[in-house]
Amino acid sequence: MSATMQLEENVVTRLQKGNQQSFEEIYDKYSDSLYGLILRIVKQEDLAQDILQDCFVKIWQKAPSYDPSKGTIFTWMLNICRNKSIDSLRKTSREKTDNGIELERLDTGAENININTIGLKDILNNLSDDKRQIIEYLYFKGYTQQETADELDIPLGTVKTRSRGAIRDLKEYFTLILAFWISKNI
Amino acid sequence: MDIKEYIASGILESYVLGSASSQERQEVECMSHIYPEIKDELVLVQSQLESYIKTLAVKPPEALKSKILDAIKSVEQDAKETYNQPNADEKKGRVVEMNTTQNSGNANFFKYGMAASIAVILGLAVFTFNQNLKKGELENELASVKSDVDMIKDELTASSKKYQDSIQLIAYRENILLNSETQSVTLAGTGNSPESNVRVFWNKSSSEIVVVKDQLPLAGKDKQFQLWGLVDGVPVDLGMLADNELITNPRKIDLEKVDAFAITLEQYGGSPQPNLEQLYVIGNT
Numbered sequence: 001m002s003a004t005m006q007l008e009e010n011v012v013t014r015l016q017k018g019n020q021q022s023f024e025e026i027y028d029k030y031s032d033s034l035y036g037l038i039l040r041i042v043k044q045e046d047l048a049q050d051i052l053q054d055c056f057v058k059i060w061q062k063a064p065s066y067d068p069s070k071g072t073i074f075t076w077m078l079n080i081c082r083n084k085s086i087d088s089l090r091k092t093s094r095e096k097t098d099n100g101i102e103l104e105r106l107d108t109g110a111e112n113i114n115i116n117t118i119g120l121k122d123i124l125n126n127l128s129d130d131k132r133q134i135i136e137y138l139y140f141k142g143y144t145q146q147e148t149a150d151e152l153d154i155p156l157g158t159v160k161t162r163s164r165g166a167i168r169d170l171k172e173y174f175t176l177i178l179a180f181w182i183s184k185n186i
Numbered sequence: 187m188d189i190k191e192y193i194a195s196g197i198l199e200s201y202v203l204g205s206a207s208s209q210e211r212q213e214v215e216c217m218s219h220i221y222p223e224i225k226d227e228l229v230l231v232q233s234q235l236e237s238y239i240k241t242l243a244v245k246p247p248e249a250l251k252s253k254i255l256d257a258i259k260s261v262e263q264d265a266k267e268t269y270n271q272p273n274a275d276e277k278k279g280r281v282v283e284m285n286t287t288q289n290s291g292n293a294n295f296f297k298y299g300m301a302a303s304i305a306v307i308l309g310l311a312v313f314t315f316n317q318n319l320k321k322g323e324l325e326n327e328l329a330s331v332k333s334d335v336d337m338i339k340d341e342l343t344a345s346s347k348k349y350q351d352s353i354q355l356i357a358y359r360e361n362i363l364l365n366s367e368t369q370s371v372t373l374a375g376t377g378n379s380p381e382s383n384v385r386v387f388w389n390k391s392s393s394e395i396v397v398v399k400d401q402l403p404l405a406g407k408d409k410q411f412q413l414w415g416l417v418d419g420v421p422v423d424l425g426m427l428a429d430n431e432l433i434t435n436p437r438k439i440d441l442e443k444v445d446a447f448a449i450t451l452e453q454y455g456g457s458p459q460p461n462l463e464q465l466y467v468i469g470n471t
Binding site for chain 2: 016023031032033035039040048057061062064072083142144160161163166
């Protein structure tokens with residue numbers, strides 16, 4: 001086990017025992033990513049901040065039942081944040097009948113990604129549109145595969161292959177990001 | 187079971203993307219528990235998604251942090267749920283006290299009975315799952331063998347038909363060549379190609395001819411030999427001759443009278459009029 005993982009485990013163990021200091025460490029380390037994710041889903045800053053607060057309270061509350069054998073604490077927290085955001089999204093979209101606005105938002109969604117500072121936009125664009133769309137619907141909009149197939153008017157099998165392909169592509173995509181980052185920083 | 191196939195099915199990705207059904211989720215958790223390879227792949231896919239999410243990071247407002255830190259101060263952590271991993275000292279050794287009174291004996295019997303039943307059901311579920319996978323594999327294999335056999339059958343039928351056809355054709359050609367009514371016309375080489383020699387077998391009653399190239403050079407690239415019938419001094423096109431065909435298949439000609447047969451070298455596909463400068467062989471009937 002690597003040193004960082006061990007360190008992380010200690011932070012997590014302390015968090016599980018109710019240590020507020022370690023909660024703050026976790027906040028410092030992950031709040032940017034979690035907030036980014038929530039913002040990506042709900043697309044409103046006020047709402048995203050409320051959800052982030054709710055999520056961190058839940059993370060604190062439920063920390064003792066987090067089971068490291070099932071995945072990293074990051075994945076565990078991502079799930080909490082994603083579920084809460086999608087719940088809230090469903091609530092607001094049920095209230096709102098006009099889905100024209102929503103579609104417009106979807107189109108610009110990819111551009112909102114906060115990677116401009118490191119200039120990675122081009123690389124992100126490498127992930128082909130149809131695969132990005134699949135991630136958008138499945139992960140960020142919380143659609144089921146069937147709902148995604150209906151919405152995009154493509155066969156269910158295509159949704160399955162593309163969602164597989166999208167994750168496979170991410171693998172190459174991160175190699176690119178890493179290479180890019182190294183070339184910029186070293 | 188075929189672990190590679192399971193991984194390739196994409197179920198792990200749909201688990202990680204949160205689009206798996208609750209049944210699929212349970213299955214993935216169960217399978218990754220049993221098979222380390224599946225667990226490794228699952229961790230890999232999760233870490234890929236984690237890295238992706240990190241690129242979306244946005245810093246929340248500074249004020250939010252203290253608000254959240256305040257908020258948790260008044261919130262109690264939930265007690266660890268019993269089905270989760272026991273902590274270290276609990277793990278070292280926990281002695282279950284046997285209770286001897288009638289009542290709790292029953293309760294224990296019930297409890298352990300339930301646990302045993304669940305274990306058996308789980309075991310059966312995994313077993314059935316494995317059996318189904320094996321059955322599926324065998325079915326796939328059988329289907330692929332069946333389709334191979336069908337393919338070979340088709341090939342065999344096709345080639346035996348081809349063989350029969352060519353035997354029939356040879357017999358038919360032989361009929362023409364040996365028929366007493368068939369006239370043999372010898373086409374001798376011209377100055378262009380003195381050594382060339384071709385015979386045309388012409389059966390007037392069936393209006394069919396067979397061309398035998400006893401000696402004729404190859405036409406070469408973009409060129410082809412063309413057969414002509416001369417009828418009252420007018421050349422009539424009788425079709426092209428392929429380089430690889432030493433004896434042609436019988437071909438019908440629509441002529442009752444032919445004064446002479448001739449072969450010229452023409453552009454590939456033939457010409458409407460013969461190029462007499464490229465006359466190779468000619469013979470009167």
